[in-house]
Amino acid sequence: PPRSTLFPYTTLFRSMYNKADSTWKGRPSRMSSEVFEASLSRIRRHLTESKQDRLTVLFHGGEPCLAGVDLFDTWCGRVREALWDVKVDLGIQTNGTLLNEKWMSVFLKHGVTVGLSMDGPKEIHDTFRIDHAGQGSRGEVVKGLSLLRAAGVSHGILCVIPLGKDPHMVHDHFLSLGCDDITYLFPHFTHDTIGPIRQLYGSTPCRSEEHTSE
Secondary structure: OOEEEEOOEOOOOOOHHHHHOOHHHHOOOEOOHHHHHHHHHHHHHHHHHHOOOEEEEEEOOOOHHHHOHHHHHHHHHHHHHHOOOOEEEEEEEEOOOOOOHHHHHHHHHHOEEEEEEOOOOHHHHHHHOEOOOOOEOHHHHHHHHHHHHHHOOOEEEEEEOOOOOOHHHHHHHHHHOOOOOEEEEOOOOOOOOHHHHHHHHOOOOOOOOOOOOO
């Protein structure tokens, strides 16, 4: 099905990844209701013109949980109200540090699938995902993962590939946490900036030899 991605809030972390694009600093901190409604109208028009009857709406960021659980609840309800005659799958991509039991209730209420951003063991994750005080976030992310699992919320892991690190070690780490839905995302590079990266790590960051996780 087609996917529409909404970016409701700017960043929570002083993440190393944010150095690739700092244009968010000059934008409003939260998506306005006018932009949200305009997005729904455009989605509706596209579905009508393309004659599609299923859609995935993904809340991304920045950190969408900064919008607050009550507003997110309202947004999810509004999506289903505006697109009442379409099969809508709702998702959110979050760093997981703000999750609590109320978030779990809203996720379950609206059938939201949660993508949790995590980049591996503490020594890797906390290198790239730090808060504005310079502190690593892995401990809070693991707590969020535990909440999702305990509540029975559909979820998966999204990992930005840590180039130069042992990929088998990273993958085995996620398996040790009980993760069975893991997506790997290549770091953000363009045609103009990928050259030095390929010189350091080759055309792919993954090793070629066979590996079986215990």
